[in-house]
Amino acid sequence: MPSRTDQNWRHGAVMLDQQHTRFALWAPDAKEVSVEFENGPAQALQPKEDGWFVLDAACAAGTRYRYRVTLDPENTLTVPDPASRAQDGDVHGYSIVVDQSAYQWQNPGWQGRPWHEAVIYELHVGVLGGYEGVEQRLQHLVDTGITAIELMPIAQFPGDRNWGYDGVLPYATQSSYGTPDQLKHLIDTAHGLGLAVILDVVYNHFGPDGNYLGAYAKHFFRSDKKTPWGDAIDFRRDEVRDFFIGNTMMWLQDYRFDGLRFDAVHAIEDPTFLEDLARQVRDTLGRERHVWLTLENEHNEATRMAQGYDAQWNDDGHNTLHVLLTGETDAYYTDFAEKPTQKLARLLGEGFVYQGEATRHGHTRGEPSGHLPPTSFVLFLQNHDQIGNRAFGERLIQLSPPQALQAATALLLLSPMIPMMFMGDEWGASEPFLFFTDFHDELADAVREGRRGEFKDFAAFKDPAKREQIPDPNALKTFEASRPAFDALLLETDKGQDHRNWLALYKQLLEIRRTELFPRLAGAKALGVTELGDKAVSARWQLGDGSELRIDLNLGTEAVSTDDLTASRILYQSQPNSAELSSHGTLNQYTAVVSLKSSDAVEEQDEQ
Numbered sequence: 001m002p003s004r005t006d007q008n009w010r011h012g013a014v015m016l017d018q019q020h021t022r023f024a025l026w027a028p029d030a031k032e033v034s035v036e037f038e039n040g041p042a043q044a045l046q047p048k049e050d051g052w053f054v055l056d057a058a059c060a061a062g063t064r065y066r067y068r069v070t071l072d073p074e075n076t077l078t079v080p081d082p083a084s085r086a087q088d089g090d091v092h093g094y095s096i097v098v099d100q101s102a103y104q105w106q107n108p109g110w111q112g113r114p115w116h117e118a119v120i121y122e123l124h125v126g127v128l129g130g131y132e133g134v135e136q137r138l139q140h141l142v143d144t145g146i147t148a149i150e151l152m153p154i155a156q157f158p159g160d161r162n163w164g165y166d167g168v169l170p171y172a173t174q175s176s177y178g179t180p181d182q183l184k185h186l187i188d189t190a191h192g193l194g195l196a197v198i199l200d201v202v203y204n205h206f207g208p209d210g211n212y213l214g215a216y217a218k219h220f221f222r223s224d225k226k227t228p229w230g231d232a233i234d235f236r237r238d239e240v241r242d243f244f245i246g247n248t249m250m251w252l253q254d255y256r257f258d259g260l261r262f263d264a265v266h267a268i269e270d271p272t273f274l275e276d277l278a279r280q281v282r283d284t285l286g287r288e289r290h291v292w293l294t295l296e297n298e299h300n301e302a303t304r305m306a307q308g309y310d311a312q313w314n315d316d317g318h319n320t321l322h323v324l325l326t327g328e329t330d331a332y333y334t335d336f337a338e339k340p341t342q343k344l345a346r347l348l349g350e351g352f353v354y355q356g357e358a359t360r361h362g363h364t365r366g367e368p369s370g371h372l373p374p375t376s377f378v379l380f381l382q383n384h385d386q387i388g389n390r391a392f393g394e395r396l397i398q399l400s401p402p403q404a405l406q407a408a409t410a411l412l413l414l415s416p417m418i419p420m421m422f423m424g425d426e427w428g429a430s431e432p433f434l435f436f437t438d439f440h441d442e443l444a445d446a447v448r449e450g451r452r453g454e455f456k457d458f459a460a461f462k463d464p465a466k467r468e469q470i471p472d473p474n475a476l477k478t479f480e481a482s483r484p485a486f487d488a489l490l491l492e493t494d495k496g497q498d499h500r501n502w503l504a505l506y507k508q509l510l511e512i513r514r515t516e517l518f519p520r521l522a523g524a525k526a527l528g529v530t531e532l533g534d535k536a537v538s539a540r541w542q543l544g545d546g547s548e549l550r551i552d553l554n555l556g557t558e559a560v561s562t563d564d565l566t567a568s569r570i571l572y573q574s575q576p577n578s579a580e581l582s583s584h585g586t587l588n589q590y591t592a593v594v595s596l597k598s599s600d601a602v603e604e605q606d607e608q
Contacts, residue, residue, distance in 0.1 A: 009052050011243050012083030012171055013065065013097050021059040021097050025081070026051055026239045027216040030069045036078065038064035038094055050239070051217070061099035064088050069216045079212040083243065084172045085250075086180055087156050091168050091210030100254040103184045110191040112258045112290030115310045116375050116521035119147045119413075119510060120198065120420035122383055124433075125154055126161055127483045128423070131178035131186045137486070138193055144426050144503065145510025148196035148292075150261060152384055154183070155202065158209040159438025161479045163384065164200070165263065166207030166437065170247050180255075187256055196258035198292060199251055203244045204267035205229035209443060227267045235270035245277050249284065252291060259292025261313075266298045278308025294378060300352045300366030305376050311418055314377040316353035318386055320344050321408055324535050324555045325381075325400040331457035334360045341537065345529040348415065348539040348551075351377045374416035374524055374541060381405075381412055382422045384433060391461055391470045393432025393482065395424075403590035404555050406505060407574045410592035411553050413509040414517065414572060416524040416541050421506075424484035428502035434471050436479040444474045512571050516596060520545050533560035536587060546599030554587045562587045567605065568595035 009024040016022055023035050028051025035055060036042045045053035045067075059065075069077045080087065084095035121141055128134045134149070141149065153164030156172035164174070173183050187197045205227055206213070213220045214231075220240055225232035234240055251257045265274060278293055285291055295304060295312045304312065319336045320343045323329060329337035336343055336353070343353045350370035359365050369376075380386075387393055396405055412419050424431065439447050451473060452461055461467060471478040489499050523544030530538045535556035541549045552562050562582055570579040572594040582593045597605075 009048070009054060011246055012081055012085060013059075013095070015061065015097065015099050015101075016056065018099075019058055019060055021057055021063070023055045023057065023059075023065075023081075025053050025067055025069075026243075027053055027067075027069055029218055030071060030216045032070040034068045035065050036068050038088075042068065059097055061097055061102065063097040064094035065097065066094050071216060077212060077215055079216075080169065080210075082169065082211075082213055083246075084156070084169050087169065087172050087175050089175060091156055091158050095172070098180055100180075100250075103181050103188075105184070105256070106188050107191040110256070111288060112292075113147060113194075113196050114290055114522070115292055115418070117147055117518050118196070118292065118418045119145060119513065120150050120378065120418065121146045121148065121423065121426075122150045122152065122380075122420060123423040124152045124163070124384065124482075125174070125177045127433075127479070130176070131182040135186045135189050138190055138195060140486075142193045142195060144506055145514060146195070146426075148198055148258070149190065150198040150200060150420070153200045153202050153263070157207055159440075161436055161438045161476075162207075163388065163435065163437075165202055166209070167202055168207045168210040170201070170203075170244070171250060184255055191256070196290075196292070198259040198261055198294075199255075199257045200261045200263060201247070201251070202263045203247075204233070204264045208447075209439065222269070225269045227269075229267075232267070232269045235268060235273040241273060241276065244273075245280055248277060248281060252281065252285065258290065259294065259310075261294045261296065263296050264298070265295050274304065274309075275307045282308050298365070300354055300369065302352070302355075302367040302369040302372055302376075305372055311376050311378050313383075313420075314347065314351065314379050314417065316343070317347045317377065317379045317417070318381065318383070320347055320353060321381060321411075321555075322386070322396075325396060325404055325408055328399075330459050332360075341531055341533075341535055344535075345531050345537050345539075348537065349526045349529040370526070374526060375418055375521060377417045378420050379412055379415065379417040380420040380422070381408060382425055383420065384422060387422060387433040388435050389458075390432075391458060391466065393434040393471075395430060395432070397428050397430060401590060403575065407553060407555060407590055407592035409505065410509060410572055410574050410594060411551055413506070413513055414549075414594045415539070415551060416517070416521055416543070416549065419513075424486075426503055426506040427486075427489055427499045429484045429488070429499075431484050432481060434478050434482050435473050436482060437473045439474055448473055509572065512594075516571055517543075517549070520547060520549075524549075532562055532587065534558065536560040536562075538562055542602075546602060548597040548602050550595045550597070552582055552587050552591075552593045552595075554589060554591045557589050559586050559588045561585050565593070565595050567601045568597040570595050 013021050013023050033045040033053040034042045045055040048054050067079050081095040085098035086096040088094040154174045155167030156169035156174050157167045160176040173180050190197050221231040222234040223231050293309045297312050323336045323340045347353050352366050352369040354366035355368045520543035524541050527540040527542050536554035538552045564583050573579045574592040578591045578593050
């Protein structure tokens with residue numbers, strides 16, 4: 001990003017050279033602002049137009065500072081920098097001046113990977129032991145066939161543990177995870193191994209503790225629009241847009257992240273902000289570097305794909321497959337309980353299930369998506385939300401017949417959609433991923449009860465007896481219980497062998513994806529899906545080289561009839577002899593058969 005000018009302030013403390021730093025705070029409701037240093041006298045920031053206060057000061061990297069904001073003679077606040085690049089401890093403490101140019105990159109020529117090669121592994125930095133702990137797992141992920149890791153949010157939040165969606169200082173890396181340079185080292189190491197790194201960012205709200213913006217910049221928010229977290233952020237204001245777009249550019253330029261996943265963008269009220277953000281990213285970084293921009297968007301807005309975004313998370317895909325695998329139909333799964341096989345066919349053929357239809361609440365949801373390529377959708381069987389929003393954090397391996405889950409995993413990893421898994425999926429981890437925070441006193445009580453109320457439609461949250469057993473989000477043991485026990489792979493027991501079998505399955509499927517699908521995915525499009533029976537479909541896609549990928553999937557308990565596969569090459573069968581049976585027109589229960597028909601065979605068939 002270019003250096004700031006007097007007409008174009010960048011938020012926060014930015015070093016001008018090795019000994020000088022420019023401090024800039026947008027505080028339109030303040031009368032005076034000064035910067036207080038941990039060691040040294042305070043200095044007044046100079047008022048500028050449009051509510052800015054600015055100071056160029058002799059100040060080196062590592063300096064601890066905070067702002068003293070005077071609202072009126074009787075009302076003065078001492079606050080951290082809202083654009084702090086690092087904190088000395090918690091969100092209420094001193095901010096730290098960071099020299100973003102100090103780190104010496106070992107892989108400066110890395111330009112990323114093309115989107116169609118994405119195989120995403122979502123992880124939580126805290127439960128894996130901070131940035132250094134994640135780095136220790138990278139070789140395992142590469143060996144498995146993962147091509148990208150996605151970090152849950154790392155913006156500074158209150159306390160030492162949190163999912164990350166309660167962040168209040170979006171520019172600062174969470175201090176309990178490590179330093180900014182340790183984060184850069186993690187990313188640098190990943191690049192050296194051929195791994196892309198994505199960051200989950202939250203631009204739709206701030207957490208409930210430590211956000212002081214409303215006190216001195218009340219117009220950062222708008223009281224006429226509400227979100228589940230309170231007043232909406234006012235993206236109509238240039239200073240607010242610049243705050244978040246500047247944050248995006250910091251992660252992509254200073255830290256060299258390969259992409260961002262934008263959380264819950266349906267809660268961002270201004271419809272133009274996301275379009276402007278993507279345009280600035282693409283214009284600034286150009287096309288030589290592969291930068292992935294993905295969305296979580298409950299509105300299923302297919303039009304976003306024409307605005308510079310690569311893909312959206314396909315919650316419809318998860319919800320449909322969850323109903324088919326588990327039989328659960330409470331809470332939001334109610335929308336997928338009726339005709340789930342038909343919904344499975346639609347999501348494989350058109351992307352979104354809901355494309356304008358009404359949900360259980362009577363609201364229409366979604367836009368037509370059948371024109372989009374399958375790589376516009378991130379498909380997953382599990383993620384942090386779908387495990388962690390359960391009262392006890394159970395994983396699918398505890399909820400689904402293992403052979404059915406194996407077949408669904410083949411669909412996940414070998415369909416042309418972009419696959420994503422949650423940490424531990426690749427070896428069948430059974431540890432829960434629970435909701436955890438580090439709040440105290442009344443806020444801790446409010447979060448505990450609010451969480452139970454938010455998901456009251458789930459059976460476990462309704463049952464009074466079970467309700468009392470739900471782990472306390474603020475208890476340290478809840479966080480500790482959420483750590484995947486990777487050492488289980490080393491156990492010389494049947495359970496250890498089962499974990500190794502799951503890992504072998506993931507390696508096998510991802511090797512097939514690397515060798516057979518990566519070269520052919522660009523330009524893929526859906527050809528059609530046939531319902532074969534209850535919980536069974538046959539889906540076909542034309543790949544970029546003209547070949548035809550087919551996945552026959554039966555998640556039901558009864559065998560179904562299917563077309564023969566004599567002209568196709570079998571890439572994978574989830575059970576022995578599945579392909580042979582399918583060639584004779586039968587697809588057994590809990591079975592997936594993945595096949596590929598060459599472009600020559602497709603042409604020959606078309607001629608006939």
